[in-house]
Amino acid sequence: MVTIDLAQTTVRKVNEILRGFGATHQNAEIVNPDAKHYIGVGLVTPTKVIIRGSAGYYCGGLCDGPHFKVDKNVSWGVGDNLLAGSIEVGGNAGAIAGVGMRGGDIVVRGNVGSRAGQVMKKGTLCCAGNANFMAGYMIYGGRVIILGNSGERVGEDMMGGEIYVGGKVESLGNDAMLVEPSSTDLDSVMEFLDRYDIAFQGSFKKIVCAGKTLRYGTAEPRLRKIPFTTFSSGGAEDYWNAKVQEDIRVKAHIGRYRIRGYGTSRHLPHFQDIAFKADLTGAGMDPDVVSRVNLRTFLGEKHGGRSLDLSMPVMIAPMSYGALSKQMKLALGIASRMSGISENSGEGGMLSEERAEARQMIAQCLAGRLGWNVHDVKRADCIEIYISQGAKPGLGGQLMAEKLTREIAAVRGIPAGMDLRSPSRHPDILGGDDLIMKVEELREATGWRVPISIKLGAGRIRDDIKIALKDGIDFVELDGMQGGTGAAGSEVAEFVGIPTIAGLQEAIDGLAEIDCQGQLPIVLMGGVKDGVDAAKAIALGATAVACGSSMLIAAGCIACMQCSVGSCVIGAATQDPEHTARFDVEKRALQVHQYLEAIRWQLASIAHAHGYSDIRQLSRNDLVALTPEAAALTRLPYDESLAGKVRGRI
Amino acid sequence: MCSIAGILFKNGKRSNLGLTTGEALTEMMDACRHRGPDSAGWALYKEPREGKLRLRFFVSRGAGQSEDVARIREGLMANGAAIVEEEAVGCTYGAVVEHEGDIQKFSYAMERVGKLVSVGSSLDLIKDVGQPYGLQKVYGIAQFNGSHAIGHTRLATETGVHPETAHPFWATGFADVATVHNGQITNYWIMRRRLERRGMEFRTENDTELIAVYLAYKMSQGVLLEDALRSSLDDLDGTFSYLVATKDSIGYAKDKLAAKPMVKYEDEDLIALASEEVALNRLFPGRALDTTEPAPLTCGLWSLGKKTEGAL
Numbered sequence: 001m002v003t004i005d006l007a008q009t010t011v012r013k014v015n016e017i018l019r020g021f022g023a024t025h026q027n028a029e030i031v032n033p034d035a036k037h038y039i040g041v042g043l044v045t046p047t048k049v050i051i052r053g054s055a056g057y058y059c060g061g062l063c064d065g066p067h068f069k070v071d072k073n074v075s076w077g078v079g080d081n082l083l084a085g086s087i088e089v090g091g092n093a094g095a096i097a098g099v100g101m102r103g104g105d106i107v108v109r110g111n112v113g114s115r116a117g118q119v120m121k122k123g124t125l126c127c128a129g130n131a132n133f134m135a136g137y138m139i140y141g142g143r144v145i146i147l148g149n150s151g152e153r154v155g156e157d158m159m160g161g162e163i164y165v166g167g168k169v170e171s172l173g174n175d176a177m178l179v180e181p182s183s184t185d186l187d188s189v190m191e192f193l194d195r196y197d198i199a200f201q202g203s204f205k206k207i208v209c210a211g212k213t214l215r216y217g218t219a220e221p222r223l224r225k226i227p228f229t230t231f232s233s234g235g236a237e238d239y240w241n242a243k244v245q246e247d248i249r250v251k252a253h254i255g256r257y258r259i260r261g262y263g264t265s266r267h268l269p270h271f272q273d274i275a276f277k278a279d280l281t282g283a284g285m286d287p288d289v290v291s292r293v294n295l296r297t298f299l300g301e302k303h304g305g306r307s308l309d310l311s312m313p314v315m316i317a318p319m320s321y322g323a324l325s326k327q328m329k330l331a332l333g334i335a336s337r338m339s340g341i342s343e344n345s346g347e348g349g350m351l352s353e354e355r356a357e358a359r360q361m362i363a364q365c366l367a368g369r370l371g372w373n374v375h376d377v378k379r380a381d382c383i384e385i386y387i388s389q390g391a392k393p394g395l396g397g398q399l400m401a402e403k404l405t406r407e408i409a410a411v412r413g414i415p416a417g418m419d420l421r422s423p424s425r426h427p428d429i430l431g432g433d434d435l436i437m438k439v440e441e442l443r444e445a446t447g448w449r450v451p452i453s454i455k456l457g458a459g460r461i462r463d464d465i466k467i468a469l470k471d472g473i474d475f476v477e478l479d480g481m482q483g484g485t486g487a488a489g490s491e492v493a494e495f496v497g498i499p500t501i502a503g504l505q506e507a508i509d510g511l512a513e514i515d516c517q518g519q520l521p522i523v524l525m526g527g528v529k530d531g532v533d534a535a536k537a538i539a540l541g542a543t544a545v546a547c548g549s550s551m552l553i554a555a556g557c558i559a560c561m562q563c564s565v566g567s568c569v570i571g572a573a574t575q576d577p578e579h580t581a582r583f584d585v586e587k588r589a590l591q592v593h594q595y596l597e598a599i600r601w602q603l604a605s606i607a608h609a610h611g612y613s614d615i616r617q618l619s620r621n622d623l624v625a626l627t628p629e630a631a632a633l634t635r636l637p638y639d640e641s642l643a644g645k646v647r648g649r650i
Numbered sequence: 651m652c653s654i655a656g657i658l659f660k661n662g663k664r665s666n667l668g669l670t671t672g673e674a675l676t677e678m679m680d681a682c683r684h685r686g687p688d689s690a691g692w693a694l695y696k697e698p699r700e701g702k703l704r705l706r707f708f709v710s711r712g713a714g715q716s717e718d719v720a721r722i723r724e725g726l727m728a729n730g731a732a733i734v735e736e737e738a739v740g741c742t743y744g745a746v747v748e749h750e751g752d753i754q755k756f757s758y759a760m761e762r763v764g765k766l767v768s769v770g771s772s773l774d775l776i777k778d779v780g781q782p783y784g785l786q787k788v789y790g791i792a793q794f795n796g797s798h799a800i801g802h803t804r805l806a807t808e809t810g811v812h813p814e815t816a817h818p819f820w821a822t823g824f825a826d827v828a829t830v831h832n833g834q835i836t837n838y839w840i841m842r843r844r845l846e847r848r849g850m851e852f853r854t855e856n857d858t859e860l861i862a863v864y865l866a867y868k869m870s871q872g873v874l875l876e877d878a879l880r881s882s883l884d885d886l887d888g889t890f891s892y893l894v895a896t897k898d899s900i901g902y903a904k905d906k907l908a909a910k911p912m913v914k915y916e917d918e919d920l921i922a923l924a925s926e927e928v929a930l931n932r933l934f935p936g937r938a939l940d941t942t943e944p945a946p947l948t949c950g951l952w953s954l955g956k957k958t959e960g961a962l
Binding site for chain 2: 007031032034035036037052053054056057071072073075076091092094095113114132133430431432433436437440463466467470471513514
């Protein structure tokens with residue numbers, strides 16, 4: 001046992017030492033912790049750590065295997081996402097103790113703060129005192145034991161798992177119910193208490209999920225006759241059009257909002273309403289054009305991490321394994337490697353096969369922490385904190401039961417067969433101040449090695465971008481309203497958010513307002529379909545773009561907008577083996593790769609035709625608005641005579 | 651989006667912490683500066699002086715300062731306030747004046763000649779862009795050794811980074827009332843209009859100013875501070891953990907969602923409240939403290955000379 005004095009050093013140093021100790025099977029005692037944050041974050045060895053005093057936020061966060069003993073209190077998020085091992089706390093714990101834990105034991109001998117165990121999946125969280133409100137909020141599995149009083153709304157929106165309360169059940173949360181604990185249940189609970197020397201005389205009440213809201217009521221009728229290409233509104237001819245009628249009939253049948261895939265299908269000002277001023281006739285005639293323009297882009301070195309190294313300013317947008325099939329994800333992984341760009345895990349965990357295929361992989365951290373774990377964090381090349389999405393800003397993902405197969409559920413650590421509605425709000429990011437702390441935790445977990453980015457759906461972006469800048473984020477992925485999704489309420493997809501070009505302009509203006517132009521790279525996504533759109537985005541001020549829908553279409557997607565249904569005919573957005581068998585991974589990967597190369601050619605050609613040798617030489621001076629709307633959103637010049645001349649060009 | 655901190659020595663007896671009250675509060679704020687790197691501020695409660703008022707104004711830095719100060723001095727004299735003491739420091743001008751009469755009228759009048767930061771017999775409110783340690787030196791915070799004070803570090807989210815938008819906020823027009831707040835009041839405009847209809851004035855669009863004016867207005871109607879704190883839990887919507895200070899007390903309120911943290915430490919001599927325990931530990935390095943996190947939808951009040959626990 002080695003003693004480390006935290007009064008003499010920093011937590012970052014201590015965590016480095018602890019990781020070293022783990023490798024040599026040494027244990028440690030930490031004195032003068034003085035409630036400092038992030039102690040022991042990211043340990044993946046069975047090291048024993050004794051903390052002589054109180055620890056701050058995320059004590060023992062993102063760990064697999066260590067054993068912590070804290071003499072006194074811990075602040076918010078003790079044992080965040082614990083996979084295995086134990087954490088014993090002598091005093092009280094702050095809010096969200098055991099948030100998103102996926103195994104191991106957390107024992108708090110005093111009281112726990114609100115939302116204990118939020119979105120936990122496995123393991124045991126035990127509180128010997130009283131719990132505050134919403135203990136067991138949105139738990140998917142695992143066990144919460146509260147020896148004292150439960151607090152209000154215990155088990156709110158729980159979807160699995162079990163909660164035992166020794167004291168008073170103050171009130172039950174939505175979809176939670178009381179049942180009689182079996183003798184096996186009780187034996188197991190008592191065995192746990194004995195293991196940690198906790199005396200308890202009395203009886204337990206057991207709370208489980210009532211299961212009334214796990215599935216939507218009436219299923220949506222299957223419709224496939226009016227695809228994406230029929231826009232839902234935009235002109236007088238659309239009044240009571242076929243799509244509007246269809247919508248009314250479906251809602252008359254199901255009595256709620258409809259779920260569908262893809263982004264908005266309304267006409268919005270977009271890149272087609274912006275053009276290059278220069279006459280680009282003859283662009284790309286040079287067969288070596290790609291080698292004449294520097295497209296290589298580095299992203300994320302701002303805070304000392306190892307940046308992403310992209311062969312062109314393009315990424316593959318985050319799309320989850322779950323929404324997409326394993327085969328489709330593999331194809332994206334392969335294509336990203338072949339084109340020298342990055343792939344993104346999306347929600348729901350990193351697929352190992354895909355990690356192996358992709359050279360650069362971004363791990364996305366979402367509110368439900370589905371599939372999230374320290375090992376994927378450590379093997380990622382970049383972390384992306386998802387705040388919201390362009391297609392449905394402010395709302396969580398949806399994965400219908402048909403697609404939530406046993407295998408997908410296992411990766412995500414949740415029960416199969418429900419209509420999964422992911423939480424929209426992070427348990428531990430409730431504002432800009434908490435976000436700073438989450439970023440720091442992730443920096444500690446990765447040893448400050450990789451960039452940390454944030455994904456923002458374009459909404460209140462002028463303010464949000466400032467928060468991102470102040471919170472130590474390396475770059476922002478900004479997603480506009482035209483961005484796609486695997487499943488969202490159709491009203492949300494159609495009407496919530498702001499258009500992609502408006503979002504980018506707001507972000508740039510926000511940074512300019514605080515004299516920080518160009519200090520935070522922006523990766524723009526949301527309907528970026530090709531290299532022409534990408535070049536316009538870069539000229540407007542984006543550092544790079546990300547493509548999602550166009551990647552799927554390159555792989556054979558027919559844009560039927562039924563991604564949520566789970567019977568995707570090409571085998572891309574389904575988990576049905578009959579359909580996925582049809583998906584030829586290598587062939588599809590090659591198609592995606594070839595399309596990416598076409599984007600590369602377009603980017604190079606446009607830059608070259610302007611006489612530039614670097615894509616970053618493109619600027620807003622090269623652009624003109626073709627419509628008053630696009631001009632209003634971007635402040636690009638709008639000149640009717642010029643617009644007439646360049647209309648029809650790219 | 652911020653951190654809050656407050657400290658009150660119950661018996662008026664100063665600490666055996668080895669720190670002045672100003673230093674102690676600054677330490678607490680520095681421990682949480684990660685939550686708010688943009689600006690910092692202190693509401694210091696100094697020894698009241700018979701028949702005298704303390705005022706602080708924002709003035710220009712550098713060239714325009716003497717002009718601003720001259721205008722304020724003129725304004726003070728025109729409003730029947732004789733300057734007893736004065737200082738110009740950083741972006742502020744502070745004065746102790748002899749003044750009799752209605753404070754609200756006087757302060758509304760003074761706001762026409764300068765950017766008024768605070769008025770009180772005891773309150774002196776200092777805030778600026780920067781971080782606690784740096785500003786402590788500029789403004790001589792360490793010299794303050796009074797009975798109580800509250801402080802704040804700010805991460806600006808919706809309004810710009812200026813001294814004016816830093817916390818704490820004085821309850822415009824009401825002597826000696828100041829608030830600091832972490833969170834967001836979502837029914838800001840409804841509440842503001844309601845108060846404006848009753849003649850209250852606002853100087854910013856910051857929701858923290860609203861809390862201060864709300865509480866001060868209630869008190870001016872004869873409501874006890876503890877009752878005003880309690881009714882704020884119903885009247886204010888959103889997420890909030892806030893602290894309020896008056897010339898002889900510190901109180902807190904925390905909303906029902908408890909989305910914004912707050913931890914308290916109390917012993918016979920002092921009560922300290924802060925966003926994070928790490929701030930409380932700065933007062934007692936190396937000690938494992940008996941702290942508690944106030945429960946959601948609760949408020950509390952501690953007053954000088956009263957030993958009792960203050961949770962309401």
